[in-house]
Amino acid sequence: MTAEVSLAELSSDAHQRVPNPPPAGEVIEGAGRQRLASYYLYSALLAGLLDGDDLAAEHWPAKLAQPMERLGLTRLAPRTWRGLDAQLTAAQQDSLRSEDRQSKFARLLVDLINRGAFGPLCGGADSVRLTAHGEGNGQDLELIKDGRPARTCKVVDHWELVAQHLAGVLPSEEIEAQTARTTGQKVQRQLKETGISHAVSLGTDIAVNVHPLGAVVGIGTRLVRARIRTDREEAGTLGDLGRELGTLRAQADSDLADLLEDRSS
Numbered sequence: 376m377t378a379e380v381s382l383a384e385l386s387s388d389a390h391q392r393v394p395n396p397p398p399a400g401e402v403i404e405g406a407g408r409q410r411l412a413s414y415y416l417y418s419a420l421l422a423g424l425l426d427g428d429d430l431a432a433e434h435w436p437a438k439l440a441q442p443m444e445r446l447g448l449t450r451l452a453p454r455t456w457r458g459l460d461a462q463l464t465a466a467q468q469d470s471l472r473s474e475d476r477q478s479k480f481a482r483l484l485v486d487l488i489n490r491g492a493f494g495p496l497c498g499g500a501d502s503v504r505l506t507a508h509g510e511g512n513g514q515d516l517e518l519i520k521d522g523r524p525a526r527t528c529k530v531v532d533h534w535e536l537v538a539q540h541l542a543g544v545l546p547s548e549e550i551e552a553q554t555a556r557t558t559g560q561k562v563q564r565q566l567k568e569t570g571i572s573h574a575v576s577l578g579t580d581i582a583v584n585v586h587p588l589g590a591v592v593g594i595g596t597r598l599v600r601a602r603i604r605t606d607r608e609e610a611g612t613l614g615d616l617g618r619e620l621g622t623l624r625a626q627a628d629s630d631l632a633d634l635l636e637d638r639s640s
Contacts, residue, residue: 404594408594408598409462410462410542410599411542413452413453414542417467418480418537418541419438419439421470423480425439430453430455431454442535478514485516498525500518503518504519516529542598543598544598
């Protein structure tokens with residue numbers, strides 16, 4: 376394809392190849408959900424929930440397969456490492472391939488929880504920290520209250536919260552409003568069935584598990600909008616930095632010119 380090809384020609388060619396294209400909104404929604412599916416897979420790999428180089432859905436453990444199916448993300452998940460890399464930053468790609476990726480996931484989780492990314496801690500705890508305990512290669516989180524350990528839970532149990540955070544999903548007012556109307560019986564049953572951990576607040580756990588994101592209209596579209604907004608903010612920051620560097624360079628050139636003039640006089 377040459378650079379001389381016009382947009383009109385490209386449009387005509389596209390319509391010939393796909394005579395009945397999906398609406399733009401549907402494409403945007405699919406792109407956002409694809410991003411979410413990628414981060415579900417990434418978080419599961421990083422946490423050790425999914426091990427090995429085969430990303431095929433038929434080899435996923437139930438803890439990954441069930442929420443992916445529930446949210447309608449199974450067919451959107453990347454099936455190759457190249458496809459997964461396309462959704463990740465360079466630093467995330469490096470973390471995924473490192474030998475201590477589970478430790479990196481654990482440290483990431485502790486940082487996110489202690490920064491309040493998932494809301495307040497349960498039981499009025501002040502913070503969490505990693506313990507040296509845990510089955511196999513896993514680690515446990517220890518809730519700290521008044522300087523003393525209160526209780527523990529497993530790091531890997533938080534993989535889904537981390538996935539949603541990395542994808543850009545945060546509990547919305549709509550989800551929280553639905554949560555407030557949930558009956559106590561349904562909440563207790565859901566918490567028992569999912570076996571979700573208790574480090575983060577009950578409200579966040581319910582928002583993630585009782586009211587699946589797949590039931591919320593436009594989640595993919597919101598993800599795309601959030602990504603665009605972040606890109607614009609980052610571009611704006613880089614632009615500000617460029618202007619500051621330009622100003623500093625102009626000042627340096629002026630100071631150098633003055634210095635040379637003083638030496639020649």
